[in-house]
Amino acid sequence: MPGPTSRGRGDRVAKVGDKIFAFLGGAGGTVGLKCGPDREVADEWLLRYPDDAAPMPYLARYGWNTLRLAGAIPAAELREAVDASYEAVVRKLPRAERPQ
Helix, strand or coil: CCCEEEECCCCEEEEEEEEEEEEEEEEECCECCCCCCCHHHHHHHHHHHHCCCCEEEEEEEEEEEECCCCCCHHHHHHHHHHHHHHHHHHHCCCCCCCCC
16 A cells, blocks of 8 residues: 555544545544445445444545444454555545555
């Protein structure tokens, strides 16, 4: 995963270019990720992991969820979700700003 940085104003975030793809270290050991192109797709996480996934405040309508790290979501699936969030954000960057 080339290009991520973790600079943010107050929040710990992972960015590629100037776009955030993950909000790190939230209350209770969580990560905020883009889990789909829209709320309908992201809601699949809520159905599969009702105790460990929740719509992310302010960003939920754009397909972002908060996922609990120490819950029932398998580590491999969390890694895949991080990678998918990264890829979704990279695809939206102008070609000149995409990592090589």
